[in-house]
Amino acid sequence: MGLLHEKPSSGYDLRKIFSSTSMGSFSDSPGAIYPALERLEKQGLLRAKIEEGSGLRRRKVYRPTPKGLAELKQWLESPLTRDLLIRSLSEVMLRFAFIEAVFDSAAAIRFLQQLKSLLLDFIPELKAQLDMLRGKIPLSGRLALECGIKGYEAQLEWASAGIKAYQEEK
Amino acid sequence: MGLLHEKPSSGYDLRKIFSSTSMGSFSDSPGAIYPALERLEKQGLLRAKIEEGSGLRRRKVYRPTPKGLAELKQWLESPLTRDLLIRSLSEVMLRFAFIEAVFDSAAAIRFLQQLKSLLLDFIPELKAQLDMLRGKIPLSGRLALECGIKGYEAQLEWASAGIKAYQEEK
DNA sequence: TAGAGCATGTAAGGCGTTACATGATTTC
DNA sequence: GAAATCATGTAACGCCTTACATGCTCTA
Numbered sequence: 001m002g003l004l005h006e007k008p009s010s011g012y013d014l015r016k017i018f019s020s021t022s023m024g025s026f027s028d029s030p031g032a033i034y035p036a037l038e039r040l041e042k043q044g045l046l047r048a049k050i051e052e053g054s055g056l057r058r059r060k061v062y063r064p065t066p067k068g069l070a071e072l073k074q075w076l077e078s079p080l081t082r083d084l085l086i087r088s089l090s091e092v093m094l095r096f097a098f099i100e101a102v103f104d105s106a107a108a109i110r111f112l113q114q115l116k117s118l119l120l121d122f123i124p125e126l127k128a129q130l131d132m133l134r135g136k137i138p139l140s141g142r143l144a145l146e147c148g149i150k151g152y153e154a155q156l157e158w159a160s161a162g163i164k165a166y167q168e169e170k
Numbered sequence: 171m172g173l174l175h176e177k178p179s180s181g182y183d184l185r186k187i188f189s190s191t192s193m194g195s196f197s198d199s200p201g202a203i204y205p206a207l208e209r210l211e212k213q214g215l216l217r218a219k220i221e222e223g224s225g226l227r228r229r230k231v232y233r234p235t236p237k238g239l240a241e242l243k244q245w246l247e248s249p250l251t252r253d254l255l256i257r258s259l260s261e262v263m264l265r266f267a268f269i270e271a272v273f274d275s276a277a278a279i280r281f282l283q284q285l286k287s288l289l290l291d292f293i294p295e296l297k298a299q300l301d302m303l304r305g306k307i308p309l310s311g312r313l314a315l316e317c318g319i320k321g322y323e324a325q326l327e328w329a330s331a332g333i334k335a336y337q338e339e340k
Numbered sequence: 341t342a343g344a345g346c347a348t349g350t351a352a353g354g355c356g357t358t359a360c361a362t363g364a365t366t367t368c
Numbered sequence: 369g370a371a372a373t374c375a376t377g378t379a380a381c382g383c384c385t386t387a388c389a390t391g392c393t394c395t396a
Binding site for chain 4: 011012
């Protein structure tokens with residue numbers, strides 16, 4: 001939906017995008033894409049338009065309906081939760097990637113600030129867990145937890161830098 | 171399989187583990203776990219033993235068969251690829267988490283070294299991509315790519331620190 | 341004896357995967 | 369005219385999700 005809002009496209013276009021860039025690892029298989037587009041059309045979130053003109057074979061170009069755009073906006077605006085951060089960082093980044101095109105840079109800043117405060121709460125808790133576990137678990141377990149913490153710290157720095165970058169842009 | 175090698179368990183035990191710790195986000199639903207255990211048993215990778223003794227209700231405790239352990243080892247030993255790193259960091263960390271229990275700390279060091287050399291190749295390429303894209307894509311797109319790079323850099327540092335930690339342990 | 345927790349399971353529906361099928365158009 | 373590429377689809381199969389079902393055991 002985000003991609004189609006930026007540029008109305010056919011299933012084949014989406015396949016090319018998914019197979020060339022490793023977009024959060026979406027499937028580029030036709031058996032996934034075409035039925036999914038049909039489902040979204042049936043739900044009234046997308047509308048297809050058949051293009052014939054340009055000498056090539058017919059293409060079905062999809063674009064979001066007003067209802068679809070509303071759903072997309074709702075998804076982008078839904079509050080970030082710790083749960084989402086743990087289970088699906090890729091979804092968080094996907095939302096960030098589309099937020100500027102659907103709203104504006106102010107919305108992107110708000111998103112980054114939300115992410116930042118979530119991380120500022122979360123990281124100390126993880127460190128506390130790590131301290132409690134010290135000595136009780138094998139080295140590999142401790143290291144794995146540390147890897148997670150380092151990753152979140154890197155994200156925190158990144159979010160701060162991102163906020164600055166947006167503010168300097170203006 | 172990794173969990174069952176560390177400690178033979180029932181489906182209920184696994185559900186508790188998956189719901190309490192957020193283990194790479196495995197599903198704790200009975201409709202996922204019980205059929206999966208049955209499939210693995212049918213494939214000859216697990217063997218179930220019914221425990222009755224301790225006054226509680228019957229429990230089916232699963233443990234890997236020799237064939238299952240061999241498969242587990244093969245999975246843990248299969249070479250790390252860039253593709254896996256991009257698509258499923260959680261699988262990489264899962265493998266690391268079990269490698270010490272199934273093999274030994276020397277294997278864990280080898281794993282970290284493999285990860286390190288993969289990252290040393292990969293990070294400069296990502297940076298080159300970022301440079302090429304500079305000015306051509308919206309700020310949010312550039313930032314998203316930067317977030318990925320920072321994450322990989324954090325992992326690289328972590329892997330180096332991990333190797334040191336193992337060497338000091340000895 | 342009612343309820344909470346232990347423990348295993350089943351059924352319907354949804355969606356992704358792999359693999360195959362089809363036909364149009366461009367290129368050599 | 370053969371092969372590659374464009375472009376859309378279908379079918380079988382597998383697995384997960386949600387929700388429901390079952391029955392045992394311990395505690396109040």
